[in-house]
Amino acid sequence: MQIKSEAPIGVFDSGYGGLTILREFLNLLPQYDYLYLGDNARAPYGTRSFEVVYEFTRQAVQTLFEQGCPLVILACNTASAKALRTIQQHDLPRFAPENRVLGVIRPTVEVINSISRTKHVGVLGTAGTISSQSYALEIKKLFPDITVTGEACPMWVPLVENNESHSPGADYFVKKHLDHILSFDPQIDTLILGCTHYPLLTDKIRRYLPEGITLFSQGRRVAESLKDYLSRHPEMESRLSKQGSVRFLTTESAAKFSEAGTLFLNHPVEAEQIAIR
Template structure:
């Protein structure tokens, strides 16, 4: 059994919003973050490409000694997680674990709605996978889920245009498309870890009374619970309070943009996969 840090993976920067919440909830542990920025965004890529990229990154985390990897990316969770868990983990190392962000969100999203009508905003890949419809129905079969892909939102965030006037058009456009599906939607899930940076503008274009749910805190609480329930995994997660960051693209660019998501300066290294 190897011991090592908890791995946190995202196709780019968005997973930093999840890591920030995880570190708040579990500050003593060690973490490795990897953003696959060179091949981002994942949202418009095929199932096979996302599966291949995600598996490659998960295998890299395992080589660093990580006993547990969190896919802090909705698209990777939707299109790669199940295959990795069922097909690859038993062959690579059955003692290790890979978790995603969709299931913990689906387990509690029904607690936010009074009308049993929920809207899901995500990348094209997440929406097309139907993962949220499938998972939410397992826990809350009475809930009707409406989805809307927002292909322009990630580029707006990653190009630091999320506070610009130009962002308003695309934010209003996708919200209008979602709300046109039902006037009873009272809860909207931001099913992409980039979207919390757009929350002020999202609120500005939503009717009052609609709850907005972000995933960072939900995933962090779920991880605390998971480690409590799985001491055989928790004991292999090292505790020195260290965090290191890697990107498959230019480290300088990553460091410059990462502060937007993480909330504090970081140092990152380039990783050639």
């Protein structure tokens, strides 16, 4: 493994969605260095099989380790649902026992009981995240009295990735899925945005969401969880470099990523293209 003096926190997503998580990291923990990797050339992950998502995610994690990251956050719900556990239990002990990989599902689940009053929660996510039942299983472990309903929204990521989140087409698909999940369980009072792309659709979602329903976006909560993790694991915190820098890697066009990344983060982004295998 290549050894570098920089030791940034790695942030991985299949595309641009993880930038909504990175944005919260930069707000809450600006002192650390970050290295973002978007596997845009093979996105989206949401419709791919468990085996393919695992393999792509494992390759990305290995790449971030080789770039010097001792800690990697899977800022992607599909990767967290389909690959995190296997990487933690099977791969890390073999090729990087001192490194760590964390996801976005567990931090979200840990606080949901304090938000929902009716104990009926909805999860909006990709087909992969919903079919994995990861949210339902994790919530049942911690809060067995909560009823969880999942709704796959396969068009939402393409709308965001193609900068169509403000189009009339977005209205149609947002309203369609909100109507469907709320007709299935009218007692839902909390909706989890179970995909890191979905915050870009927040205005549209709120437009069609009945009053009294809480819309829960993950970014701030995941950032708070990372802060807590680092305070509880000084052995990892001390390994991280702290120059306040951010680098961006993409497996597709660097120019395209830079343009989209600038929209997501509201400041100039300069990406580099990289091949992962």
